[in-house]
Structure formats: C-alpha cells, structure tokens
Amino acid sequence: MRFIKYFLLGLIVLVVIFLVFPKTVKEEANLHNSNFFERESFFKGAEIVENNHITYDKKISGGIIPHHLLAGFIISDFFKRLTFNPPKTIILIGPNHYEKGNFKSLTSLYGWNTPFGIVSSDREKISKLVDVNLLKIDEETLPGDHSVVGIMPYIKFYLPNTKVVLILLSGLMTENDVKLLSDSLKTVSDENTTIIASVDFSHYLRGVEAQEKDKKTLELIKNYNYPGLFSLNNDYLDSASSVSVLLMTMQSLNKMNMEVLQNTNSGVIENDNTRQSTSYFSIVYY
Template sequence: MNIMDIRKSVVSGSFYPETEEEIKRYIEHFNSNFTIENELQIDVKALIVPHAGYIYSGFTANLAYNISSKKQFENIVVIGPSHRHYLKGASIADFKEYETPLGNIEINQEMIKNLKEKFEFICFDEDAHFEHSTETQAPFIKNYFPNSKIIEIVYGEINYKELSLLIDEILNSKNNLIVISTDLSHFYSLKKANYLDNICLNGIINKDLSLLDKECEACGKIGIKAILASAIKNNYETKFLHYCTSYDRTKDDKSVVGYTSFLVGEKI
C-alpha cells in the first residue's frame, strides 16, 4: 500500500502513547476507576468527548467509549474542529487506512464518496488532517470497535445547521456512530472555568442552543450545536457522563482547561 493511502498519526507520543502496550495500560487504568451502577437506558447514536492529552482527559473520553461499546457499529464518524489550519467548510480524510499504534483502521471509501457528492461544503484538504481533535479518538475506536471502519471529518468555518444536516444523513443508518470532539473553556482560573463550563453542560443536558451562545466556551462548539440540533429533530436524549479539568492532574488552579463526555441517543 502506498504511504499516501494512509492517514499517518501525527500526535502519537505526545497527546497519547506511541505503543500499543502503553495505550492498553492507560485504558486498563481508566477502566479500573469507575463502575456503572445501573444500565443506561439509551440507544447510543453519538458521543461528545474531549481531545486533550490522555493524562488530562483520557478518563473522561474512555468512559463514553467503554459504555457505548456494548453495541458495535459498522462505521465510526469522528467530527472535530480544525485547530491549526484555516478551512472553509469541512474536510474528509480521503485515505484508505488510518494509522494507530493499535493497528490501522480501514477508512470507508464508499461512504466518503457518497458524502462528498451529497454535501458541497465537504472537500479533501490534506493539511486539515494534521489534527489532534480527531486523531486522539482513533486509538479508543480501534480498542473498543476493532471491526469498525472510520471516517474523519475536520471542520473550519461552517454553520452548525449545515453540519447538522450531515449528521442527520450519517445517522440515517443504525450502523453508524458519531463522535463529536470538543474541549471546554481554556486557560481560566478554576473558579471561572467551572462557571463557564457549567453553562455548556447545562446547554447540552437541556438541549438548549441559546445557552451555548452565551458564555459557553468550547473549541468544538459548532459540533456540539450540530449534534444538539440533530438530537432535537430526532427526539434524542443527552446523557451526562463526566466533567473534569486539567486541575485534577496539575493542581494548577490559575490556568485550566475543561473536559466533558456525554452520550446522545434514543431513550429505551
């Protein structure tokens, strides 16, 4: 296979470990630190998860993947914001495989072709895929959904309503799972971060888009609004799982980043 056919990992060894053994050790550690007391009465359609280094937000993200893996999916579609590259619309990773330390994941080429034909705002901009917001999800996907194919969509300047139409199209199939990648507030005091993040959390819990337009700060806010718009249209529930900040790891309360995870889906 030509190297150009592979979406190479670009943040392994920094945001997450570069070896399978180390990643498995992280996940085992995460899983030893929680129990689900009751079955969550939700048929999962989407996850909202963070994308910082695993030492900061890995537990929070892992929780969502672990719970949702009770059901397997044919395709996992990861949607995240572009942090380093200006982009109008969204770029879809038009490669054949996605590299992870746990082994490569097949990319669904047919699905890429269909989405590019249906949505004018989707292109393939290779530079957009040097992106950690989406890549940090890939090892979790390979671990919990070993037989799934992956689709990576990185968005830039785009209206959340357009992105929501794309999500609706993807969720027309019960074999697809959406992953919305976002962190919350960045570099405030712990008190201020908790205040701002609480607005975001309430917006997601109550599916209240107006709250997200107030003091909520999230780098993936467009993605959050898009999945909430789809949830409102389809009468999906949102289930809060976890919230933390970088303070829990660093003990620095002067400049923290917030993280959360949610499930989105039909109530059973």
C-alpha cells in the same frame, strides 16, 4: 543486454504484484499516521477504566468527548461503553484548530495507522457527503490536527472493526452551515452509526472559573440553544459548531436522551487550581 533482461524481469514482478495484490498496495499507500499518541496517558487511562469494571446497556447514538490527551481516562471510559453495542461507523467531528484548508468542513478518505493497527475510513459515507458539496477532501490538513486524529488510537483499541468519517469544522461555520451539514449527516446515519463531537471546553482559566463557565455551557447544551452556543468564546469551548452539529443531528434522529458521564478540568486532574486549565465533558445521547 543483461541490463535490459533484469529491467524487464523487474517490470514483470511489479506488474504481477499490482495485479495480484492491487487492493493491499492501494490501502497501504492511502494511509495517514496517527501522530498524536501519548502512550503513558493512554495506558494509564485504559487501566483506570478496566479497574472500574464498566458495563453499559444503552445503545449510544452520539456523544461529546475531549481531545486533550491529559483526559485520556475520560476518552477511554466513553469508548469502553461503546464496546457493549459497537457501531460500524463513527462520525467524529472536531475543530479545525489552525483554520487550514480552503473549505469550512474538511474530511479525509485515507485510513489511519495507529499503534494498534489501521482504522479504515467509511468511504461510502464520505463520498455521499462530498457529493453534495458539504465536505471537501483535504489530505494535508487533517493529519496535523489533534482534535480528531488523537482519537484514532482509542477507536482502534476499543472498536477494532469500526470505520470512521472524520470531519474538521472551521470556526467560521455559521448556524445555517451547521444545519445543512446536520441534515446531510442524518441521511448517512443509521442504528449502526455513532456521531461524536471531539471538543474541549473552558480554556486558559483557573479551575474554579472553568467550573462556572461549564455550568452555563451545559445549560445551553441541555436546552439546544444554538444562538447561545455560537455566542461563546474559548472561555467556554473550542468548537460551538461541532457541538451544534451533534445536537441538531440528535434532535433530528430523535435521540435526545442525555447522560453526563463526566465533567472535570485539568486543574482537578493535576491537583492545581491556580494554573490555567482546560475543562472536559463526556456526554452520551441515546
């Protein structure tokens, strides 16, 4: 009898919790951890940016950043500039490094737990993209890919009130696939939305070789040369589709003013041009 009494009491308590705090309980349950966080690199980059006393008066509609966290100071620099005209939503697009999932373009409805707090997903925009069958929700694949998840701490640190739409793109995306996705991104974009391609550039080459590859890639980007971008391999960049979605959307939104903020590689950063390197761009569109 006593067991039944305590069981019923416990049941009542649970019901009250879910009735009084349903939203809180649901939000806490629907969270992924941002597992890619390198504390030393993050705070070193943040310190460099603060010491540079950056100001920026342009309203950034789009951009390209690295996701290799060795280049944390480049990522911090980009997001610091966004703080002067902070967007309500960031659409962050990156490569599906491991080609997981059963669709070419994947997203997540969950929020992201970072060392600085929770980054909320923009469920309204995500639902619109899912409804037209251009994205599939995949809560298994996204948490394991650093191309977008590694950026979450930067967003929360610099833009604490900004929501996100995370998109992973397969290397199997065609130019037509990219065009369809770009057309839909235009419909969910406004003056309070910033679209970012999280992409690393030349891979596995020495620094001097990487610099030469970057020159070619930058010319293709400047000329919106999509066939040229799709012809490139990892010697040049790790996601032509992510860059192309960004460029097509900037074209359609008439946000084609471009500024290259930074271009370097890990050989330069580590002062060793004899080793294999990864190269990085930071570019803004406005």
